[in-house]
Amino acid sequence: MGSWNWERASELLPLMLEGLRILLFVTAVASVIALGLGLVVAIVNRSAPRAVTMPLFAVMEFIRNTPVLVQAVFVWTLMLMISGTSASAMWTGALVLGVHYASYTAEAYRAGIDGIPKGQWEAITALSLPKPRAWFAVLLPQALRKSTPALGNYVIALFKEVPILSAIGVAEMVTQVKGYAGIHYGGSLEGFTIAGLIFLVISYPVALLMRKLEKRLAN
Amino acid sequence: MDFINNVAEALPSYLVPLSVTVSATLFGAMFALIVAFSLGLMAGSKITVVRGVARTIIEFFRGTSLVVQLFWFVVVLPQVFEVRFDAVLVVAILALGMNYGAYAAEVVRGSIAGVATGQWEACVALNLSYWQKMRLVIIPQAWPEMIPPLSTLAILLLKGSSLVSLVGLADLTFHAQVLGRRPDQEMLFHLGMILVIYFVLSYLIAAGMRFLERRAKRGIGQEPVATRRPRAKDAVAVG
Numbered sequence: 001m002g003s004w005n006w007e008r009a010s011e012l013l014p015l016m017l018e019g020l021r022i023l024l025f026v027t028a029v030a031s032v033i034a035l036g037l038g039l040v041v042a043i044v045n046r047s048a049p050r051a052v053t054m055p056l057f058a059v060m061e062f063i064r065n066t067p068v069l070v071q072a073v074f075v076w077t078l079m080l081m082i083s084g085t086s087a088s089a090m091w092t093g094a095l096v097l098g099v100h101y102a103s104y105t106a107e108a109y110r111a112g113i114d115g116i117p118k119g120q121w122e123a124i125t126a127l128s129l130p131k132p133r134a135w136f137a138v139l140l141p142q143a144l145r146k147s148t149p150a151l152g153n154y155v156i157a158l159f160k161e162v163p164i165l166s167a168i169g170v171a172e173m174v175t176q177v178k179g180y181a182g183i184h185y186g187g188s189l190e191g192f193t194i195a196g197l198i199f200l201v202i203s204y205p206v207a208l209l210m211r212k213l214e215k216r217l218a219n
Numbered sequence: 220m221d222f223i224n225n226v227a228e229a230l231p232s233y234l235v236p237l238s239v240t241v242s243a244t245l246f247g248a249m250f251a252l253i254v255a256f257s258l259g260l261m262a263g264s265k266i267t268v269v270r271g272v273a274r275t276i277i278e279f280f281r282g283t284s285l286v287v288q289l290f291w292f293v294v295v296l297p298q299v300f301e302v303r304f305d306a307v308l309v310v311a312i313l314a315l316g317m318n319y320g321a322y323a324a325e326v327v328r329g330s331i332a333g334v335a336t337g338q339w340e341a342c343v344a345l346n347l348s349y350w351q352k353m354r355l356v357i358i359p360q361a362w363p364e365m366i367p368p369l370s371t372l373a374i375l376l377l378k379g380s381s382l383v384s385l386v387g388l389a390d391l392t393f394h395a396q397v398l399g400r401r402p403d404q405e406m407l408f409h410l411g412m413i414l415v416i417y418f419v420l421s422y423l424i425a426a427g428m429r430f431l432e433r434r435a436k437r438g439i440g441q442e443p444v445a446t447r448r449p450r451a452k453d454a455v456a457v458g
Contacts, residue, residue, distance in 0.1 A: 166286070
């Protein structure tokens with residue numbers, strides 16, 4: 001019971017790799033939503049009237065300060081009510097994680113935008129650049145440089161949060177281990193250990209890369 | 220009217236789950252702070268071995284997923300040592316504390332390294348021992364700098380505490396799902412309600428930490444500058 005079983009480990013490995021594939025897919029979809037939506041929120045916060053930004057701030061604050069697990073179960077329940085059994089846990093999970101992390105990336109973008117020297121804004125006014133041009137040609141290229149390391153860290157964090165979606169049945173690694181252990185009355189030692197190692201092997205090098213980038217962009 | 224009556228009857232049953240969430244957060248945070256200071260001081264050490272041990276533990280807990288760590292602590296460890304833990308809450312608190320403690324260790328290390336060089340030199344000039352230096356000079360000045368990022372981590376810990384429901388602990392998240400499945404109850408209502416409870420708890424944490432920050436700054440004679448709610452950019456961890 002208490003010791004490592006190689007046979008079980010080798011049975012688990014293909015399941016874990018299938019789980020990893022789903023995990024990476026969810027990470028990719030959620031990252032695209034988080035990076036895109038966060039940018040939209042940050043730009044809207046800078047350029048829209050208060051009647052828009054105040055409610056938006058409240059919503060983002062609420063999302064940021066409540067557990068993503070509860071958010072996922074909430075939206076999943078809602079999806080099942082609306083579309084019945086045809087709802088996809090994987091897409092729902094990716095959407096919830098993406099929107100949750102958008103509330104963080106919006107802040108990272110905001111910090112980047114705040115770091116743009118005042119003279120740049122004045123130059124935009126002086127040249128009377130149209131808004132889209134001002135954002136895409138002047139402001140964002142400068143802001144993104146400052147935000148990149150923080151954004152990268154959020155993508156790593158998001159990657160590590162995907163197992164939360166086992167609560168709504170997304171078949172990522174933790175769900176696979178639980179499924180296997182439920183049938184075979186064993187394998188959680190091997191499964192959760194392999195899962196931990198896979199996380200470490202993927203997220204640690206990426207984190208090191210982000211730290212290097214942070215140092216380089218700081219100069 | 221039936222629904223309202225049913226809900227009203229169910230509400231008092233939230234008291235115990237709320238206490239599980241609050242104690243997981245509170246004790247988790249206390250343990251995380253101990254871990255953070257131990258690992259943070261070790262990571263700033265001049266001795267390579269001490270620094271290496273701290274770095275390994277920090278990177279291990281930061282590099283793997285909290286969900287996996289929780290399952291490892293609660294499900295795998297009892298198997299490996301062939302014991303049975305009756306107090307799953309305690310084990311979950313240890314897992315939460317180690318995970319967020321590892322993130323907070325970086326905050327502690329960074330703030331200590333950020334104390335002005337003159338202060339370190341003064342300690343050498345006064346021939347203070349390591350503990351005197353840390354206790355009397357360095358940590359009191361680093362502490363106010365640590366509080367805003369630690370506040371963000373405390374809120375992440377509160378949110379992370381909901382994961383104990385995945386290993387079967389009856390916290391708010393667990394209770395809402397059990398209650399919501401009853402035929403006379405509405406799942407979305409219960410989930411929505413605990414979302415609001417989590418939100419209120421996180422604001423209480425933020426307010427408490429702002430109070431601590433003001434006091435800590437006054438303690439070392441700094442102006443209590445207009446403190447803001449910690450921004451997400453301070454956050455690095457999961458939740």
